[in-house]
Amino acid sequence: MWRNIASNAITFLMVGFFLLGGVILWGKTQYTAEGPLDQAICVQVERGSNMRKVSRDLEEQGAVTSAAIFRIGADYSEMTGNLKAGSFLVQPTTSMEGIVDVITRGGASTCGTEVVYRIGVNRVSVQVRELDPVTNRFVERAEFEPGVEETPEVYGEMKEKADTRLRVAMAEGVTSWQVVEALKGIEVLAGKVETVPEEGTLAPDSYEVRPGDDRAELLAQMAAAQARALADAWENRAPGLPVSSPEELLILASIVEKETGVPEERKQVASVFVNRLNQGMRLQTDPTVIYGVTEGKGVLGRGLRQSELRKETPWNTYVIAGLPPTPIANPGRASLMAAAQPDTSEFIFFVADGTGGHAFAETLDEHNKNVANWRKIEAERGAEAAGNASTGGN
Incomplete structure (x- = not known):
């Protein structure tokens, strides 16, 4: 009799172990499998929150199939204590394991x-x-x-x-x-x-x-x-540039930055100034004159006067030769690289072309034609603006 009882107990125990192993295996599969989300959500983890509350919120939002499995998985992987406050983007089909990684990794909030x-x-x-x-x-x-x-x-x-x-x-x-x-x-x-x-x-x-x-x-x-x-721009500069130090490269880059807002033009604009420096020509760029007037303290807010174009300041490149003594603004990385690696061109002139960009020229005759075209565009725009004003904009 006792032998039968012992035999049955061992059988039940073995069955229990198999069932427990199956449950653990099933839970692990659920934890690492693709999640039920069909579109991204932003998970808010309040300061002072805990994994139990977060797991319930995730279950309510349909991000996890089981809050309990989510908590157990986080505990088993020893990530519960790493929960971070913030707003975190959870992509579609992210697994419970993946969500735990997102909300415990730290760093800046990724949504919200x-x-x-x-x-x-x-x-x-x-x-x-x-x-x-x-x-x-x-x-x-x-x-x-x-x-x-x-x-x-x-x-x-x-x-x-x-x-x-x-x-x-x-x-x-x-x-x-x-x-x-x-x-x-x-x-x-x-x-x-x-x-x-x-x-x-x-x-x-x-x-x-x-x-x-x-x-x-x-x-x-x-x-x-x-x-x-x-330092990166200086190290990767093209050979033969007419600048002798990183500081001079920075000055040139600041002029390029102020002369064009079109990213594709930066290297062309830089080539014009490089060609002018190599030929001993004055840079003759308006932004340097403006800096001489404002010294960087605010925006001029009007056009330059002829007296200002003629007035000698350390930055007026219509009057001084070469580069001004300091940058005229803070250039971005793209302008630094444009100054360090300008296009190879023969351009020594450029003027606005009416599209937001510039028309470039190698000779004075070409440049004068481009200037005449720009003056025509300015006149047409002025006439159109006057017409709109007289009709109340209708």
């Missing part, structure tokens, strides 16, 4: 709301936008010019949220003075800026910030990035 402080050449603006996880595109919630336009309520709400991403986006061609003045107006930043960095030494780029970040430290980060970009 972001506030972008844009430092542009002509204006500083604040943009509040939110990523649509389905289209993977940002939808603008609000945009305003601080100190000029009324601050939208949504900005105050979003900048305080722990999972809102904050960025400072610096455009190519802004001056160091403009950057410093803009940073002073970003209230989420802290600290004073004692001196304006040297012109051209800040890298136009997008910089992620957090509330309380120091302005001077952000400027140091920008300067370090520009130093790396300049």
